[in-house]
Amino acid sequence: MPNLNLMKTYALLFFLVLSHFNTIAQGDFTLSGTILDENSEPLEAATVFIDGSKKLSKTDAKGKYSFAGLASGGYQLVVNMVGYGSSKQDILIQDKSVVFNLKLIAQAQNLREVVIVGDGQRHNYLTTFKKFFLGESENAKKCKILNLDVLNFSSEKQILRASTNDFLLIDNPVLGYRVKYLLRDFQYNSYLETTQYHGECIFEELEGSNTQKQVWHHNRREAYFGSLMHYLRSIYKGDIKSEGFLTYKVTNTRLPAEINVNPVLPKRITQKIDDNLIELKYKGRLYIIYNKELAARNYSFEKKDKIIMQFKDTGSVFSTDGQIDSKGNYFNYKALLIQGYWGRKRIGDQLPYEYIPD
Template sequence: MKQIIRLIFIILLSTGSLKAQESFTIRGTVFNAKEEIIQGATVFIDGSEKGTATNAKGEFKFANIKPGTYKVIVSMIGYASTKQNVIIQDQSASLTIHIKEKATVLREVVIGNDSQRKENIKIFLKNFLGESGNAKKCKILNLEILDFSTIKTILEATSDDFLIIENKSLGYRIKYLLRNFRYNKGTGVTSYDGESVFENLAGTEEEKSTWIENRKKAYQGSLMHYLRSLYKNNLRQEGFITLEVKNNSQPLQLAPNPVNMEQYINTVDSNFIQLKFKTRLYIVFDKENALKANDHDQNGTITKMMGKDGSIMRLFLDDAIIDSKGSYVDYRSFFIQGFWGGKRIGDQLPFEYN
């Protein structure tokens, strides 16, 4: 009997050890160009709820990190923000990060142009936050830090500090470090780059219940949802139909049979997959019909307009390396159009969402 108890105890210890090995630590120290320790710098993991400040020794630490790809950002007043990509596979990471002093830029003060700034802000909010129901309930609390410039038909925006965004629909306060924003008034094309960290808003039990439901709706059918399902190889079970696009214009000419995405996936290791394909893919989230979609060989094509719910995805690079969070190593990996392309900050969720 004692031997059985001892055996059970050993098994429990082994199981606990395996579970402990599933999470790791990202720690580091921040210096300036003179190798001086920087205290009080803001350090966060992009797209997450993990943020902190360096201590008196310039040190920071993030615990409970699962294997995957991460982007660590350091920001400090008077210094240019710095980012460092970190890939966690089977061990913790220790970083040494140097930040450089930011050059002082004297900006021209424009007087008597308040109407133009209001118009610029209107364009920025529409194309940065988005136009969804969630986006319409977002508010940027410090719009005064935005700087605008115009070159012909291009509107650009930058900021020297975090934009503070309250999303009353999803229950988050987002600190967004905007690197650049560009809107082409001629083509209507928007591009922006930056990093974000999330905090949960305080709320009543009723508000929290609403946020849980709204977050679920924002996640369902999102790019994050698709890539996580791709990683788990259960796209159809999760409600996604993927079809090959045969042409480059509207209306779309689609292959009639759903694509078996498994043929485009290679397992890198236990934590990452490689996605590699050369075609354009049309993707729609249709929970009701995904498992009913015909897998048998059919001839011809399906003619279809893009619609509000469809997305087109192609690789911008040769491949994409994806982890279980739905994150990809290089932000340039994909070119996205349609439904996903229209999703902006107002519908963004942190990668902790599950």
């Protein structure tokens, strides 16, 4: 068995059925509807948002919500109401506005068993959680969780688990966002050095001076270029080379990764599903580097370097069985693997899907 410590992979694993799937560009369409209870009575003040975006609303006295200015594409609509739990629905906007009504069923609050731990133990749990949930970048280190009390922890053997019953509030002073995250489940396995978590989030702009906003503008560009969002948008367009990416097939299934030394073009590893979606037809892992100079040369590794004992600074391993759209969204997946550079870039480096660098 290879020595995992040599790889320094910091693996990030997700196992979800669906994920956030929304839009970047402004459009002319509206997503609207009514939220009702099981008796078909309107629910007022239900929280409605589009996962991974800045689109958030509260239903009015008639249970109505509305999001205007949307472009064609897919969205994951999330409705959350105390006493009713949450509901997630995939919405596809094609050539017209969509009206989507939803009925919520009242349910008893599903509380996990309360595990009482000492202050010292909870401090250790929080330290681990922040590292592997927020990430390990300089951006992540400056993030602040405002309501640590909503986090529920439990531990069994080498696995630390966490969840919340309400939004976890995270201020990111480097990128200028407040992230509200409904954490369904978080697990960190200290033996395997793997993390898996899932939930839904919404972004809010922080208030700041014009000077501060200029700093945020710069920092957001820095966070975007070379990110997973940037790569997925590039591979959808079929033009990763000009965007500074190189992609190599990983030919084995274990660590350390062994690669085909010659880079591959997007058309060799992707296939079109319809006018809006592609998927990876290569079902193995991919090794991706972000380096404009090497990409311009269409760099091939020497055969002696085909075993990747240590990832390059921007080197990442990626695989998914899901679908990808032009906005850098991935969805309808059951498994997603991210290792290396992208594996270290977590909530502290995440941008809303409305973001477009200028």
